[in-house]
Amino acid sequence: MDNQIQIITKQAAEVTMSAASIKTDITQAIEENNRSLQNCINAGEALLAQSETMTDELDAQIADFIKRAKTTQKSMNERRKGVTQVFDMIKSGFTRMEGFLDPKSEDSVVYKLQKKRDEYAAYKLEQQRKAEEERQRLARIEAAKTQLHNDVIAICNQIVSEKTQEAINALSEKYRLMTLDNAENVKKEITDFPTEIKIAEFLSQRKPSVPQEVDQEEARKIMNAAYLEVNTQLTKSYAESVASDKQSLLDIFDSKIAELQEQKRLEEERKRKEEEARKAEEERKKKEAELQAAKDEEERKRKEEELKAAEEERKRKEEETRKAEEERKRKEAELKAAEEAAERERQAKLEEERKKREEEERLRRASAQSQTLFDIAPAVSEPVKAKVSHHIEVDKPEGYLSIIQMWWTYEGVKLSVDELGKKLGFMVKACEKLKNKDDVSIVDENVRYVEDVVAK
Numbered sequence: 001m002d003n004q005i006q007i008i009t010k011q012a013a014e015v016t017m018s019a020a021s022i023k024t025d026i027t028q029a030i031e032e033n034n035r036s037l038q039n040c041i042n043a044g045e046a047l048l049a050q051s052e053t054m055t056d057e058l059d060a061q062i063a064d065f066i067k068r069a070k071t072t073q074k075s076m077n078e079r080r081k082g083v084t085q086v087f088d089m090i091k092s093g094f095t096r097m098e099g100f101l102d103p104k105s106e107d108s109v110v111y112k113l114q115k116k117r118d119e120y121a122a123y124k125l126e127q128q129r130k131a132e133e134e135r136q137r138l139a140r141i142e143a144a145k146t147q148l149h150n151d152v153i154a155i156c157n158q159i160v161s162e163k164t165q166e167a168i169n170a171l172s173e174k175y176r177l178m179t180l181d182n183a184e185n186v187k188k189e190i191t192d193f194p195t196e197i198k199i200a201e202f203l204s205q206r207k208p209s210v211p212q213e214v215d216q217e218e219a220r221k222i223m224n225a226a227y228l229e230v231n232t233q234l235t236k237s238y239a240e241s242v243a244s245d246k247q248s249l250l251d252i253f254d255s256k257i258a259e260l261q262e263q264k265r266l267e268e269e270r271k272r273k274e275e276e277a278r279k280a281e282e283e284r285k286k287k288e289a290e291l292q293a294a295k296d297e298e299e300r301k302r303k304e305e306e307l308k309a310a311e312e313e314r315k316r317k318e319e320e321t322r323k324a325e326e327e328r329k330r331k332e333a334e335l336k337a338a339e340e341a342a343e344r345e346r347q348a349k350l351e352e353e354r355k356k357r358e359e360e361e362r363l364r365r366a367s368a369q370s371q372t373l374f375d376i377a378p379a380v381s382e383p384v385k386a387k388v389s390h391h392i393e394v395d396k397p398e399g400y401l402s403i404i405q406m407w408w409t410y411e412g413v414k415l416s417v418d419e420l421g422k423k424l425g426f427m428v429k430a431c432e433k434l435k436n437k438d439d440v441s442i443v444d445e446n447v448r449y450v451e452d453v454v455a456k
Contacts, residue, residue: 025086029079040072125388137213144211145222150365151208152226157361159202160234161354167193167242168350172343175249180260190249195239199231241353248346252339259335266328273321277314284310 047062103110171190178186210219288303295302394400412420421428434440435449 026083029083032079033076036072036076040069044069141213144213145218148208148210148214148219148222149226152203152223153230153361153364155206155208156199156203156227156230156234157357159199159206160197160238161357163197163202164238164241164350167238168245171242171245171249175256178256178260180257180264183257183260187250187253190246190253193242193246195242195246197235197238199234200227203227237353237357241350244349245346255335255338259332262331262335263328266324266331269324270321270328273317273324277317280313281310 044065047058047065050058051062099105100108101110102108103114105111171193174186174189207223210216214222284306288306291299291303392403394403412423415423431442441449
């Protein structure tokens with residue numbers, strides 16, 4: 001700081017000394033330059049008046065004039081430099097003093113203070129970003145825990161639904177395959193069919209995947225808690241469903257026995273009548289054979305009458321058999337209809353219980369999700385008041401090619417030829433230098449080279 005004050009004091013002294021003599025130097029330089037300029041212009045205009053008709057002698061005079069004009073210009077420039085150097089020094093002194101407060105100068109205290117503020121704002125912004133990332137990480141962990149909890153409950157519900165249906169199907173199959181011979185065994189199997197289920201055994205084979213955000217030990221605790229939360233209810237639900245189905249089958253068990261007995265009776269009756277008809281026919285044929293040889297035409301007529309009577313008797317017995325068969329089918333259809341009605345009622349009851357479990361599960365999940373959202377929402381700190389901008393640092397010369405390409409794409413292509421000439425004039429000069437020095441040309445229909453002829 002002391003060094004900067006010394007520099008400022010020295011600069012102020014130099015400006016004061018230079019300002020003391022500048023008035024005399026300016027007056028003298030203006031007078032001498034004005035005299036030289038008038039003489040040179042007068043001589044030049046006299047030659048210009050004669051240039052309508054050029055001759056070798058006049059060309060030589062003009063060349064000599066141009067040479068002397070350059071010398072005059074150089075002298076005027078030297079006299080001007082003496083004055084402008086003082087102005088430049090004064091300007092430099094003021095500029096340097098102003099530079100000590102320039103926020104863009106690295107030596108400026110303002111720049112250094114602004115840099116401290118920028119660094120502090122960047123630090124606060126980074127802290128805020130880290131806090132937000134931590135908040136999001138914790139929120140993801142809580143969401144993952146909730147999802148794991150819900151997944152376990154969903155799997156438990158699925159296990160109970162599947163095993164309930166399997167048990168009901170097994171009971172229905174036993175009932176369907178029942179006969180009079182195995183009826184007692186089937187009734188015992190249905191009565192003794194277990195209504196207990198060990199959900200944990202099936203859950204151990206169908207564990208949900210544990211998210212990476214959740215610690216393995218904590219995940220185990222969450223899964224155990226979720227299992228214990230629904231185990232009692234689901235075990236009871238399974239037992240009630242299976243017990244209800246067992247009771248439904250036992251309620252219609254006697255009617256099934258009656259149906260099977262009726263089927264057996266009708267079948268035996270049919271076989272008995274067929275056997276009687278067969279024996280009667282054999283007896284008739286036997287008598288007919290014995291009497292055939294001993295009887296005449298009368299015997300033939302008598303046989304015809306007997307055959308007619310036998311035919312009528314056969315038809316009568318066939319009619320009785322047909323009616324008995326129809327009665328058997330009617331009773332069988334009635335028993336089947338009653339059984340189907342009981343089965344439909346049983347399935348409707350199971351569907352109602354399944355929907356009830358699903359509705360309870362949906363409400364429980366909605367409640368758990370709502371609670372989680374309230375629990376994990378942290379307080380948001382006051383945002384950092386800072387303007388974030390970026391600057392470019394180029395590591396290799398090739399990087400400037402990318403910068404030029406982007407500038408041209410988003411800005412340069414929108415400018416007119418004159419505007420581009422002002423911004424890129426130094427590039428045009430460089431290309432002109434390559435052409436004039438090394439004869440290297442741009443090959444493009446939009447670029448023209450125009451000859452500038454200067455006499456020497």
